[in-house]
Amino acid sequence: MVSAAFAFLLLSGFVFAAVNGTMADVNTALFQSMELSIQLALSLAGVILFWTGVMKTAEAAGLVRSLAAIVQPILRRLFPDIPHSHPVFGLIASNMAANFFGLGNAATPIGLRAMRELRQLNGDKDSASRSMITFLALNTAGVTLIPTTVIAIGLKHGATNPADIILPAFLATVLSACFAIVIDRHYARKRSG
Amino acid sequence: MAVWLIPVIIAFVIAAGVYRKVNIYETLTDGAKEGLHTWIAIVPHLVIMMAAVAVFRASGAAAWLASLFAPVTSLFGIPSEVVPLAIIRPISGSATLAMLDQIMREFGADSYIAKLAAVMQGSTDTTLYVLAIYFGAAGIKKTGDALKIGLLADAAAFISAVFAVTWLL
Numbered sequence: 001m002v003s004a005a006f007a008f009l010l011l012s013g014f015v016f017a018a019v020n021g022t023m024a025d026v027n028t029a030l031f032q033s034m035e036l037s038i039q040l041a042l043s044l045a046g047v048i049l050f051w052t053g054v055m056k057t058a059e060a061a062g063l064v065r066s067l068a069a070i071v072q073p074i075l076r077r078l079f080p081d082i083p084h085s086h087p088v089f090g091l092i093a094s095n096m097a098a099n100f101f102g103l104g105n106a107a108t109p110i111g112l113r114a115m116r117e118l119r120q121l122n123g124d125k126d127s128a129s130r131s132m133i134t135f136l137a138l139n140t141a142g143v144t145l146i147p148t149t150v151i152a153i154g155l156k157h158g159a160t161n162p163a164d165i166i167l168p169a170f171l172a173t174v175l176s177a178c179f180a181i182v183i184d185r186h187y188a189r190k191r192s193g
Numbered sequence: 194m195a196v197w198l199i200p201v202i203i204a205f206v207i208a209a210g211v212y213r214k215v216n217i218y219e220t221l222t223d224g225a226k227e228g229l230h231t232w233i234a235i236v237p238h239l240v241i242m243m244a245a246v247a248v249f250r251a252s253g254a255a256a257w258l259a260s261l262f263a264p265v266t267s268l269f270g271i272p273s274e275v276v277p278l279a280i281i282r283p284i285s286g287s288a289t290l291a292m293l294d295q296i297m298r299e300f301g302a303d304s305y306i307a308k309l310a311a312v313m314q315g316s317t318d319t320t321l322y323v324l325a326i327y328f329g330a331a332g333i334k335k336t337g338d339a340l341k342i343g344l345l346a347d348a349a350a351f352i353s354a355v356f357a358v359t360w361l362l
Contacts, residue, residue, distance in 0.1 A: 006245050009281075013249040029250065029251030030251075040239060040291070041235070048229075051228065054202075054207075057207065061209040063209055105227060108326070111327060115331035127335040128339055132331070132339070133342065140320040140346060141346045150315040157294075164195045169315035169354075171361065172353035175353040176346045179346055187341070191337075
């Protein structure tokens with residue numbers, strides 16, 4: 001899928017340039033991009049290193065665990081198919097808490113363990129269960145506290161206040177997560193007829 | 194208000210670490226080392242995707258694609274320049290980081306288009322990639338409504354982003 005996206009962007013660009021006579025611009029942009037991409041990468045390096053350090057500290061101080069403990073009771077309502085005392089709730093809560101703090105590296109292995117547990121609970125081993133679909137709907141809606149890379153790009157381009165996107169981004173992500181829960185319920189009801 | 198948020202979060206984390214007797218200097222530097230690995234893993238994706246995005250944009254294909262959607266997006270007050278970003282976002286986060294970089298260079302980091310693109314990028318995830326990894330690891334072949342729900346939620350985030358940027362910025 002990523003290959004298809006890459007091929008689409010590149011090939012449609014070349015075809016368009018051939019038809020529109022913008023091949024000279026494309027050549028310049030192509031070679032400029034190789035320098036600009038390294039500049040972009042360098043402008044992101046510091047923020048990724050520093051923020052991962054801060055969030056690792058948050059994890060060591062037990063903040064990820066505290067947040068997971070807070071969301072766990074809410075999760076029982078969202079996953080009616082899972083037995084109430086099942087340990088997979090802990091994994092799902094930890095995955096969401098780690099994602100919230102921007103700890104993608106920590107969130108993914110926990111999330112994959114949660115998926116395997118959900119598969120154990122599922123009668124059909126080939127098809128996604130309702131709980132899996134709910135879990136991934138929450139996961140891809142992606143509630144994140146601070147979109148640090150986006151702030152760093154704003155800073156690089158001289159934004160007056162690059163941090164001002166935090167609140168709108170948080171609002172948008174919360175709204176989309178709520179919407180994901182609603183349509184997930186809708187489809188679950190449709191499936192059960 | 195927003196300028197307080199990051200210092201407050203950092204101060205809170207550090208204070209919690211000190212209170213819980215965590216060796217904070219070690220966790221900070223260990224985390225930074227992990228961040229370094231993350232960064233190294235991202236760089237090749239940025240270089241490769243940035244080339245495709247640059248060709249797509251410089252050729253005029255991006256503007257053409259945007260103009261196709263302009264009649265629809267203008268109804269909602271959405272600048273059509275963000276349409277390519279919205280389409281590629283669920284597939285490749287590196288490609289859309291490159292697009293965000295270009296939008297900020299072209300329109301200025303304080304422009305409405307740049308702020309909207311930034312909020313769109315920051316409030317969504319690489320849905321297709323996440324689904325592929327999670328279902329792949331669990332060995333699930335029939336993924337049901339997961340993709341539909343994920344993409345609809347992304348669309349909801351993009352529309353929410355328009356309202357959030359208009360109201361809060």
